[in-house]
Amino acid sequence: xxxEKPRSKGQAWFCTTGLPSDIEIEVDxxxxxxxxxxxxxxxxxxxxxxxxxxxxxxxxxxxxxTSMALTVEEESDGKGKGHEIExxxxxxxxxxxxxxGYPHIKLENxxxxxxxxxxxxKFCYGVKFDLSASTAVPLRCAADHLEMTEEYSPDNLISKxxxxxxxxxxxxxxxxxxxxKACESVSPLAESLGITEQCIDSIVSRASSADPSLFGWPVNxxxxxxxxxSATDLPLIPGGALKPADARRKKPSxxxxxxxWFEDLAQLSLPIxxxxxxxxxxxxxxxxxxxxxxxxxxxxxxxxxxRSNRKPPSSSSTAASENEQRELLETITANLPLDKSSIxxxxxxxxxxxxxxxxxxxxxxxxxxxxxxIGSQLExxxxxxxxxxxxxxxxxxLYDVDLVERILGxxxxxxxxxxxxxxxxxxxxxxxxxxxxxxDGFLAEIASDANLKSDKFYNLAxxxxxxxxxxxxxxxxxxxxxxxxxxxxxxxxxxxxxxxMDCQKLTLEACxxxxxxxxxxxRAVVQVLFFEQLQLRHAIAGSLLAAQxxxxxxSTEPRPSATTARRNLTITEEEGDETRGxxxxxxxxxxxxxxxxxxxxxxxxxxxTRVHRLERECSNMKKVIAKIxxxxxxxxxxxxxxxxxxxxxxxxxxKFKTQVCDxxxxxxxxxxxxxx
Numbered sequence: 001x002x003x004e005k006p007r008s009k010g011q012a013w014f015c016t017t018g019l020p021s022d023i024e025i026e027v028d029x030x031x032x033x034x035x036x037x038x039x040x041x042x043x044x045x046x047x048x049x050x051x052x053x054x055x056x057x058x059x060x061x062x063x064x065x066t067s068m069a070l071t072v073e074e075e076s077d078g079k080g081k082g083h084e085i086e087x088x089x090x091x092x093x094x095x096x097x098x099x100x101g102y103p104h105i106k107l108e109n110x111x112x113x114x115x116x117x118x119x120x121x122k123f124c125y126g127v128k129f130d131l132s133a134s135t136a137v138p139l140r141c142a143a144d145h146l147e148m149t150e151e152y153s154p155d156n157l158i159s160k161x162x163x164x165x166x167x168x169x170x171x172x173x174x175x176x177x178x179x180x181k182a183c184e185s186v187s188p189l190a191e192s193l194g195i196t197e198q199c200i201d202s203i204v205s206r207a208s209s210a211d212p213s214l215f216g217w218p219v220n221x222x223x224x225x226x227x228x229x230s231a232t233d234l235p236l237i238p239g240g241a242l243k244p245a246d247a248r249r250k251k252p253s254x255x256x257x258x259x260x261w262f263e264d265l266a267q268l269s270l271p272i273x274x275x276x277x278x279x280x281x282x283x284x285x286x287x288x289x290x291x292x293x294x295x296x297x298x299x300x301x302x303x304x305x306x307r308s309n310r311k312p313p314s315s316s317s318t319a320a321s322e323n324e325q326r327e328l329l330e331t332i333t334a335n336l337p338l339d340k341s342s343i344x345x346x347x348x349x350x351x352x353x354x355x356x357x358x359x360x361x362x363x364x365x366x367x368x369x370x371x372x373x374i375g376s377q378l379e380x381x382x383x384x385x386x387x388x389x390x391x392x393x394x395x396x397x398l399y400d401v402d403l404v405e406r407i408l409g410x411x412x413x414x415x416x417x418x419x420x421x422x423x424x425x426x427x428x429x430x431x432x433x434x435x436x437x438x439x440d441g442f443l444a445e446i447a448s449d450a451n452l453k454s455d456k457f458y459n460l461a462x463x464x465x466x467x468x469x470x471x472x473x474x475x476x477x478x479x480x481x482x483x484x485x486x487x488x489x490x491x492x493x494x495x496x497x498x499x500x501m502d503c504q505k506l507t508l509e510a511c512x513x514x515x516x517x518x519x520x521x522x523r524a525v526v527q528v529l530f531f532e533q534l535q536l537r538h539a540i541a542g543s544l545l546a547a548q549x550x551x552x553x554x555s556t557e558p559r560p561s562a563t564t565a566r567r568n569l570t571i572t573e574e575e576g577d578e579t580r581g582x583x584x585x586x587x588x589x590x591x592x593x594x595x596x597x598x599x600x601x602x603x604x605x606x607x608x609t610r611v612h613r614l615e616r617e618c619s620n621m622k623k624v625i626a627k628i629x630x631x632x633x634x635x636x637x638x639x640x641x642x643x644x645x646x647x648x649x650x651x652x653x654x655k656f657k658t659q660v661c662d663x664x665x666x667x668x669x670x671x672x673x674x675x676x
Contacts, residue, residue: 011031021102022036023035023050023102023105024103024104024105025039025105025107025121026106026107027110027114028113029114032117034121038124038125039121042123042124042152042156043148044148044149045145045147046105050103050105053104110145111138111186112138112141116135116141116142119131119139120142123160131161132178133182134178135182136164136169136179137165137186138185140161140193140195141186141190143156143158144189144193165198169199169202170199173206173207174260174261177261177268180200180268180276181267181268183195183272196275200276203265204279204283204285207280207289208286262293262296266297270328273297274335276293277290277335287339287341288341291337294335294336295346295349298329298332301328302325302329302356304356305349305352305353306349306352322360325360329353330362330366332353333366333369333370336369338372338376340376341377347377347385348381350374351386353370354367355389357370358388358391358400359391371407371410374407375409375413375414378407378410378411378438379431379432379438383441386399386438387445397456398446398449399446399449401456401460404442405459405460408435408463409463415431429467432468433467433468433469435468437469437474439463439464439468440474440475440477441474442460443474443475443478444474444477447479448481449485450485450486452482454482454486454489458500461475461479461500470505471506472501472502472503472505472506472510473506473510475500476506476510476513479501480517480519482497483520484519487519491521494521495523495524498520498524503528503530503531504531504534506528511532514528515528515529529611529614533611536600540604
């Protein structure tokens with residue numbers, strides 16, 4: 001079929017009909033050796049160009065000395081005209097003309113390049129060829145370019161391609177996307193012919209008419225849309241037609257269909273994709289569908305948007321420039337629905353967009369939109385999402401604390417404005433409690449940063465309302481980590497930082513740890529011991545009420561106080577459940593419970609006494625220190641200008657240590673000496 005000619009810059013294409021060629025058509029680097037009659041019978045433009053070339057050749061033959069060499073070239077306005085060439089090109093042209101003996105026509109800027117003209121040539125010769133959504137669009141543009149209309153020749157290529165697009169491409173969502181992708185190579189002509197608009201309308205209508213919960217896209221999408229056509233018989237393929245075997249085939253899953261559809265859409269260029277999204281928004285398409293399209297497109301074209309997908313780009317793929325990525329990012333952000341997403345995985349994607357926006361130095365509007373979008377669904381975020389590094393040299397901290405504080409502010413504003421927020425029976429919002437747990441984890445993570453100022457830690461810790469935390473154990477852990485990483489903070493700052501937690505909301509385990517924590521200030525330790533005593537008092541009181549209440553066999557109607565006591569004391573409730581069926585209670589077990597309660601009461605009284613003693617000793621110690629400071633003179637300061645507190649410590653030979661009471665000893669014990 002094809003052979004390489006010595007004087008040809010590219011490849012050559014021959015029609016093997018047994019007859020010698022009488023016309024050359026050059027498209028890009030391909031030279032087609034064809035016959036005049038099939039081309040002139042289907043294309044008005046080729047008929048005009050061939051006639052003009054023949055007249056030029058005849059005039060040049062009659063006047064070889066005075067005529068100028070002309071070549072018919074295709075201009076941007078679609079009209080051929082003579083163009084004077086250089087002397088060497090004129091000689092080459094004359095030699096080539098003498099050698100071949102037939103006209104040569106060069107088509108510049110032909111839509112669809114040489115592949116489309118090859119299909120045009122096959123159509124003119126009546127040769128069967130394959131047509132698909134990707135090839136039908138450039139072929140339709142080529143037919144219009146060559147003026148292959150019905151008026152010039154019945155059943156011409158324009159009507160054939162239009163029929164294929166209408167009956168096979170526009171009735172399928174994925175085929176419409178493929179056709180829209182093909183419009184990029186012939187964009188100006190495809191837009192003028194309305195092909196681009198029809199593809200976009202088909203995509204939006206097919207997506208909006210489908211059930212978002214099922215996403216059962218047209219079943220003929222997997223067929224490829226490839227059929228054989230010829231000049232005499234171009235079959236019309238009805239969209240959605242299925243063979244019996246195909247009808248019995250299992251339908252693809254919802255996730256698979258959605259993924260394939262979104263991946264096809266992600267192959268589009270940014271201008272066409274933007275037009276599709278704008279049409280979707282104006283067509284009242286589901287926000288989840290629009291958001292999913294944007295997510296898939298961003299993952300495809302913005303590298304490293306998710307930490308798990310940070311793979312080095314392959315050598316074959318060309319990475320977009322920084323300006324192109326910034327434009328793409330701002331386009332995606334501007335088209336994101338403002339409503340709260342129903343897809344939980346979207347939050348992680350939004351944080352990835354925000355990190356990329358900071359790195360690419362996107363506009364303030366873009367970053368503010370992302371922060372507000374994240375704030376509306378902050379309860380779905382994870383601790384790893386909040387750990388956004390500080391990319392600015394102005395921030396001394398490792399992670400961007402100001403960013404998290406702004407996002408938290410947007411969350412609280414959205415929660416306050418929402419009148420339909422879910423609230424539990426105790427008046428707490430589940431989303432608020434999730435965010436409280438998330439912020440406590442973030443505080444514990446950033447507390448070890450040596451550059452974190454106490455004011456910034458304090459402001460973030462108190463930004464949540466009291467209803468956000470059922471227990472303050474997570475907040476206590478963050479405070480402990482901060483005090484451990486910042487041993488140089490003053491006593492006043494320690495007390496201020498410890499003031500962010502409510503000692504009444506600490507569990508017994510946290511109270512036990514805090515009572516032995518030598519990093520906490522003395523005031524905080526006393527508060528912890530006091531509230532721990534209250535918790536023990538309530539527990540013992542409940543157990544005593546349960547122990548002194550009459551058994552079920554002695555009372556037909558149990559008193560409310562006894563019932564409440566049984567709920568508060570697990571042991572008593574379990575024992576009562578075991579013996580309720582028998583109707584009597586073992587007297588030995590009751591005596592044992594009473595004896596244990598008496599021991600607990602004695603321990604509680606002993607602890608109360610020792611806590612009061614500790615408070616009195618602390619008060620006396622403060623008075624003595626204040627008195628010594630008041631009576632001291634400047635001469636008491638040493639030559640090394642050591643602080644007065646140092647001289648007082650050395651004088652009395654004591655150090656202020658955190659002390660707790662041992663309930664089984666008569667004196668207070670230093671836990672630091674116990675560890676040694």
